[in-house]
Amino acid sequence: MGLLDYFKQESRSSASIAKERLQIVVSHERSRRHQPDYLPALQQDLMQVIAKYVNIDPDEVSVQLDHDDQRSVLELNICLPKD
Amino acid sequence: MGLLDYFKQESRSSASIAKERLQIVVSHERSRRHQPDYLPALQQDLMQVIAKYVNIDPDEVSVQLDHDDQRSVLELNICLPKD
DSSP, rough: OHHHHHHHHGGGGGGTTOEEEEEEEEEEEEEEOOOOHHHHHHHHHHHHHTTTTTTGGGGEEEEEEEEOOSSSEEEEEEOOOOO | OEEEEEEEHHHHHGGTTEEEEEEEEEEOSSSSSTTEEEEEEEEHHHHHHHHHHSSOGGGGGGEEEEEEESEEEEEEEEOOOOO
């Protein structure tokens, strides 16, 4: 399954809601454990970059950070305003 | 299936290769067709932001852009140097 298929599958249930949405996922696969995790810091920088292209309402951003021994995954979900 | 599971699944076959890897996926779900697609332009900005945190060898970056009527998905796969 390709990533495009993954996102199609994810949004199928909400296809009737015609909202503009942006999702950013950063996955860092580490070769060594206990490396510093920079993903939380990266989050703010990513938001600033995205804001150059689209209007972002900070209240419409949800952030999730998951990690296990080998991997950190940062997920940003942004609902974009309609203008 | 959560996104963390997706990335675990994707990398299972290459788990024996202890490489440091970074994957960035940006998915833009549009409410209207024929909007300008800014993802290609965003790509360079994202690379510059990431380069603040980790060393990036431009030869070790693969980029894929997929799109259909409703969605554009930009995928950056970066192999990080071992330093």
